[in-house]
Amino acid sequence: MSTSQKPVLDVRDLNISYSQGDERPTVVHGVSFTVEPGEVVALVGESGSGKTSTAQAVIGLLAENGRVESGSILLNGEDISRWSARRLRSIRGAVVSLVPQDPGSSLNPVLTIGAQVREILEIHGRLDRREADRKVIELLANVGLSQPELRIRQYPHELSGGMKQRVLIAIAIALRPALIIADEPTSALDVTVQRRILDLIDDLRREHGTSVLLVTHDLGVAADRSDRIIVLQGGRIQEQGRTVDVLASPQSAYTRKLLSDAPSLAAAKPRPPVEPGRPAALTISNLVQDFSLPTAKNFRAVDNISFSVARGTTHAVVGESGSGKTTTIRSIAGFQKPTSGEIRIGDLDVASLRSEALRQFRRKVQLVYQNPWASLDPRQTVQAIVEEPLLNFDPLPRAEREARVRAIIERVGLPATVLSRLPHALSGGQRQRVAIARALVLEPEVVVLDEAVSALDVTVQAQILDLLAELQRDLGLTYVFVSHDLAVVRQIADTVSVLHNGRQVDYGTVEDVFSSASTAYTRELIDAIPGQKFPRAELSRQP
Amino acid sequence: MTSLDTFVHLTTTTTAESSSRSDNRRDVLSILRNFPYGLALAWLVLALVLLWATVPWVFTGHDPLQGTPGGQLKAPSALHILGTDSLGRDLFARIVYGAVHSLSGAIAAVGVGLVVGSGLGLIAGSVRGRVDEALMRLVDVLLSIPTLLLSLSIIILLGFGTLNAAIAVGATAIAGFARLMRSEVVRVRNAEFVEAAFGSGGTFGKVLWRHILPNSLTSVVAYTAVQFGWAILQISTLGFLGYGAPPPTPEWGLLIAEGRNYLATAWWLTAAPGLIVVAVVLSANRISQSIGRNSR
Numbered sequence: 001m002s003t004s005q006k007p008v009l010d011v012r013d014l015n016i017s018y019s020q021g022d023e024r025p026t027v028v029h030g031v032s033f034t035v036e037p038g039e040v041v042a043l044v045g046e047s048g049s050g051k052t053s054t055a056q057a058v059i060g061l062l063a064e065n066g067r068v069e070s071g072s073i074l075l076n077g078e079d080i081s082r083w084s085a086r087r088l089r090s091i092r093g094a095v096v097s098l099v100p101q102d103p104g105s106s107l108n109p110v111l112t113i114g115a116q117v118r119e120i121l122e123i124h125g126r127l128d129r130r131e132a133d134r135k136v137i138e139l140l141a142n143v144g145l146s147q148p149e150l151r152i153r154q155y156p157h158e159l160s161g162g163m164k165q166r167v168l169i170a171i172a173i174a175l176r177p178a179l180i181i182a183d184e185p186t187s188a189l190d191v192t193v194q195r196r197i198l199d200l201i202d203d204l205r206r207e208h209g210t211s212v213l214l215v216t217h218d219l220g221v222a223a224d225r226s227d228r229i230i231v232l233q234g235g236r237i238q239e240q241g242r243t244v245d246v247l248a249s250p251q252s253a254y255t256r257k258l259l260s261d262a263p264s265l266a267a268a269k270p271r272p273p274v275e276p277g278r279p280a281a282l283t284i285s286n287l288v289q290d291f292s293l294p295t296a297k298n299f300r301a302v303d304n305i306s307f308s309v310a311r312g313t314t315h316a317v318v319g320e321s322g323s324g325k326t327t328t329i330r331s332i333a334g335f336q337k338p339t340s341g342e343i344r345i346g347d348l349d350v351a352s353l354r355s356e357a358l359r360q361f362r363r364k365v366q367l368v369y370q371n372p373w374a375s376l377d378p379r380q381t382v383q384a385i386v387e388e389p390l391l392n393f394d395p396l397p398r399a400e401r402e403a404r405v406r407a408i409i410e411r412v413g414l415p416a417t418v419l420s421r422l423p424h425a426l427s428g429g430q431r432q433r434v435a436i437a438r439a440l441v442l443e444p445e446v447v448v449l450d451e452a453v454s455a456l457d458v459t460v461q462a463q464i465l466d467l468l469a470e471l472q473r474d475l476g477l478t479y480v481f482v483s484h485d486l487a488v489v490r491q492i493a494d495t496v497s498v499l500h501n502g503r504q505v506d507y508g509t510v511e512d513v514f515s516s517a518s519t520a521y522t523r524e525l526i527d528a529i530p531g532q533k534f535p536r537a538e539l540s541r542q543p
Numbered sequence: 544m545t546s547l548d549t550f551v552h553l554t555t556t557t558t559a560e561s562s563s564r565s566d567n568r569r570d571v572l573s574i575l576r577n578f579p580y581g582l583a584l585a586w587l588v589l590a591l592v593l594l595w596a597t598v599p600w601v602f603t604g605h606d607p608l609q610g611t612p613g614g615q616l617k618a619p620s621a622l623h624i625l626g627t628d629s630l631g632r633d634l635f636a637r638i639v640y641g642a643v644h645s646l647s648g649a650i651a652a653v654g655v656g657l658v659v660g661s662g663l664g665l666i667a668g669s670v671r672g673r674v675d676e677a678l679m680r681l682v683d684v685l686l687s688i689p690t691l692l693l694s695l696s697i698i699i700l701l702g703f704g705t706l707n708a709a710i711a712v713g714a715t716a717i718a719g720f721a722r723l724m725r726s727e728v729v730r731v732r733n734a735e736f737v738e739a740a741f742g743s744g745g746t747f748g749k750v751l752w753r754h755i756l757p758n759s760l761t762s763v764v765a766y767t768a769v770q771f772g773w774a775i776l777q778i779s780t781l782g783f784l785g786y787g788a789p790p791p792t793p794e795w796g797l798l799i800a801e802g803r804n805y806l807a808t809a810w811w812l813t814a815a816p817g818l819i820v821v822a823v824v825l826s827a828n829r830i831s832q833s834i835g836r837n838s839r
Contacts, residue, residue: 377754438743
């Protein structure tokens, strides 16, 4: 990387606003940064920080109601911020290209992979069919897709998420652009796939000398992959500098907070070991769950899983998508009958319960969902949401119900004023607190947390994790914590099961599994946690 | 305001609205510009018709059933705003007094469709399985019969009359309501908050009442408004064909039917009630559209 060259991208004093009804709030305030040739610059921030708006402005793809108010975007020395859509089209793909966030929805489902990669070659130059096909195969081979001759005739639904993201990267690099904008390129992917995709972007950058603007919320990814880092908050740059420097000695308080909240970077405070001899709150033995497929063949989603969770401890169930973790916990919560095996909670066998007994059993096990935007009824007030479980069981006098709702809302750290509000008037973190309050109001023994912090920003995630730890300490709760994020697991769990294709490949205390994993798969999962390049000694978590 | 005035108003306001849309750029008068004139007019039309139905004597001094001898087929004048019919009865009075028949018929028809249809849809969508299959195939059968044929058959089974006409029209609306309600219920049923409600110990009935029903009703309400306009049209059709209210009831469809013999000499006898029906149907659709838009 030579500094004598002029930068590929030079953003100066950029202001972006969006129209909302009669107002026009500014969401990006005076952002300036540069991207040098061959450099990876990470744009880091939480939701609403303006990182995506900034990236969209660079490629001229702001939403309909968005507008660049002032400032300039110099791409190879030319200001593109005032260009017409027509002129912008000529540089998209050729000079600057985009790797979109969600590979699942970014490919046209009715066109073959070959046609979609060929499209960009056809738009920007005339190639005859055979030559284009050869180029497409070459590109697909370049991004590490196996059997590219076969892939060009396949449709997106025949490919996995990681393969689709490779196709999108192939499209992005097809014309050798000077700058690739990668907008959260791996946040929808499993951690091992994420690692391979990021490796691929890295390799391609080294080969072609392309610059990369990496937009991400994951500080671990930014730490591992970028040369420089730009921290955004509320549309303003909080800090920018070389990644090594920013991580070693963050200047702004916000960066320090982000770093200490990021589970992948912060030093995990070792949890006190669980004293042996605690009674088991939950025991699963030889759980098998089959689903019948229309082809009359049964699909075994969960195959012979056994574990037990001691009262007052946290057991993590870890695995990638399709590993059977969601199926396992849905069986625990009594939403489906296991094909065989036993699930014991206290002295009850969940599998044997029928309608009314099953309903009564729900007082003992409660589930908290991943997405607090979907798990709360949009038409109920917070009061009604939290009160509802109480109405389902022995009738309590109204005054006592209200008192209990108030108490639990206070317990999860929300002000009493939220009680009369509807869910859409709350932030994501507040909503998840309401969901936790709803789960706890029945005073359950076991709380199943299904990716309960995955949809939240890193600082909010840290607060919710602290809240969960505090509630466990005070109320003696037993948690089953489902997650794909091993960094979070290391921080909160006592014991862990690693699932792979429906089987339990590792089981034991977090200490043991992390330090001496017995299978290669677990090893790979642990190695794929981003942010490991950096020593985390000096960053201790502030509760 | 006369019916003709109403319609003239409708057209002038819509043109005014579109012309004001063209000079959107001017920031002055932004409140005036954003005011939904069409929607306000739609509500006004329905309110007026509703008043006709409840207190008709406020609007006209003439008797809708008693004709003036020698005053047959008079053109509109100061005395008879919309003229008189072949028996010398004041047409405006007949339209005003007829509102109650057309409106109550339409409300009853929509009521039948709404209650039965969304009931079926709610059961089908929430129970699923065989019940769902059976109910929805029944609905398919209903949908496959032309609506007019279906309502005529039902009237022939039940006998003539305003109420029977309403039931007949309502029966044809059941299928649409059932389809819509089922699709909404299926959508809401798969939402996480519904599973969460079962997970916190809710019984099937309670979850249905507290979560599934309120969250699936919005588009059904919008559909009800459309169906209201459509039901007025259907009831008028049945009246026109002679299957609805018997003469001398001043039902709107019957008015149009009675007037058509004099189309060459007294065109206002068919035009006036026809335009009223058009205005009410358009208003109902406009209101439905606004409900649908707000829910999104």
